[in-house]
Amino acid sequence: MGLFSTTVSAIRKGLARTREAVGSGFRSLLMGRALDDELISEIEQRLIAADVGVAATTSIIKNLRQAYKDKEIVRGEDTLEFLKQQLIGRWEETDRSLAVAQTKPTVILVAGINGSGKTTSVAKITKSLKEQGRTVLLAAADTYRAAATEQLEIWSNRLDVQIVKGEAGSDPAAVVFDACDAAIARHVDALVIDTAGRLHTQDNLMRQLTKIRDVVAKKIPGAPHEVLLVLDATAGQNAITQAKVFAKAINVTGIFLAKLDGTAKGGIVVAIQDVLGIPVKLIGVGETLDDVEAFDPTSFMQAMFEA
């Protein structure tokens, strides 16, 4: 049994209203219309606008054109089903819940580029874990950015969970080392590690991240059980490279797609799925602790076609 599958229904908030608008936006584009070149090009534009990228869009549109030519699809309604298959078909039915270790602690490592939403997402995850009745320890492994530790500390106070931190400028791997010890000693259910933002082009910082992962793996067998890459939903095509490099450095197990409450659609995860097969597990839909949801391919896809 994983996390989030149960809590999620309780905390739908941000998306509920968007979802309504979304479904109708998508429907009104397709319903009652015959599929023709114009509609195909409209669909293409929406995919591009959603940051799905040229390659993935081209492949989807090519299939759509073929189906249209073969007269498999005539009505807009059928198009909806077809697109669902094309897009959702990319995501296998998998368990999207966060992993839980056989023996505690479960370790969740959170990483990503600067400002993508890591610290806030760590707080959100912690809140949900707590709601599951689990005890959590936070590791403030961003020792680099000014006041990063203070930021996580404020969240830890609000959440009433313990935190392990280090001196500003100290080795983040050492903080993680201590945090692992503390997590074992205090018998917590989960250890959630917040790391400093880093660009995938900074080789030395990427090596540092690998080192952090290695420390975790050494201290706690089987850990980290979940390695989340936090992506900003506004991200463009560069996120593919980003995901590639992070995946190589720390073996990412899932994506936390933050900031989906804006107008950006986060379609880049389609391309990332195509290239790397990394599943999206959670989405962030606001700045408060409750603004988190399990990723749902269907509503995600519908949102993508909203104008």
Add this chain to the structure above:
Amino acid sequence: MFESLSEKVQSTFRNISGRGRIDEDGVRSAMDDVRTALLEADVHQDVVKQFCDEVVIEAIGQEVTKSLKPGEEMIGLVHQKLIDLMSPPQGTSTDPIMLVEPAPTIVMLCGLQGSGKTTTCGKLAAYLKQRGRSVMLAAADLQRPAAVEQLKIVAEQVDTEGKGNVKVHFYAEPDKCSEYGKATGVAVGVCLRALGEARKAKVDVLILDTAGRLHIDNDLMKELEGINRALNPHQIYLIVDAMVGQDAVNSAKAFHQRLAVDGIILTKFDSDTRGGAALSVKSVTGAPIKFIGVGERFDALEEFHPQRMAGRILGMGDVVSLVEKAQAEVSEEDAEKLAEKMASGKLTMDDFVKQLKSIRRMGPMKQLLGMLPGVGSMLKNVQVDEKQLDQLEGMVNSMTKKERDDIKLLNKSRIKRIAKGSGTTPTDVNKLTKQFEMMQKMTKQMAGTGFGGKMKAMKEMSKGGGNLIPGMSNMPTLGGRGSTKTLGVKSKFKQRKKRK
């Protein structure tokens, strides 16, 4: 990419002309490649469409179709048009930050969450401090946990470590954070009182760090309007993440509609993003791009150069930046000394490591190589093993001064000692000395001869020499293609220097 784009366009033209006359349709279909390139660089699709349509019209007007090299001409046109679009309008001030009298000049930063506002505050402060302008940073982000604390640390850092002799002040009302969200206008009040303090302290520039917000969050956008009304900032800058995708136009449009932004600052350009957002944002706001952020430290701020950005969006390397980076690391005097040594074949191990060190200070090797035109796309297969470079430095450090000056001194026992001292094997040391000797020979050849000789030496290097820099395997041969281009940029760079 640039190379491959221009090749693609040229081959499209070849195909068409093979079949007959090049006409408007031919030009249009060649533009498909450009369209894809721009979309892949994250330029917004409407902007791409308008751009391509205009290029087609211009191309036909200029009768590209009659040219013998229509492909090259088209690419030239595309490149130039990108530059024009991103350049500030003629006659506008070239000073990145306009200062007003009486002081303080009020600058407000705004943007989406996580775009880099607070970091940019520090960079602007450092930029101004270095130019003798005192600054006050005011913390108007009362929402994000520890945002005030972050700005405070940034301000202190620039104040103590930044170049220049003026002070960097900091203003905040941390206790107001708890009121935030309950009462409206709290941030407006903080900004107003900051202005009062800034006047009292007689600072030249007051910079307001506002909270990140979504452009569709009406309440928070109203707050920005409130600050705008109350303080009437002289400059409002929109901070945009350079890695942003198609949505950039939506947010930029909304911020611009509410606040009439005066300039754009693009952040995180030290990533390998192509940065098409620059074009999108510029075209929806019309506001000039003032700066780009290229690192986390407060000195990582650069002025914006449309020309370089155009090349980058099209995937062409950024040679000018590379040269500038090199210039910052290597003084002219050093370079001359080195050239002399090279010419006489007296390059020592010390020189070599010094070079290597200064190259590495410029950034990760892979990123540097990526700046070379045409290399970017080939880099996928290049393994730059920084560890091996560390190892190399270790070996040299284990040599005595005499050995470093004359590598021929190395005999078996010495090699053994060096290997032991650096945690390597004698084979590693031998490899290094061989490579070094080869380099010595080649640099002599290169330095001593004219251009033709240089090319010959280069070719030899890529043919027989293989990995001149250990740790860099699979390095593709560059061939002769890059040579003329590099020369062009070099001479351009000289011109630029002269103007300065």
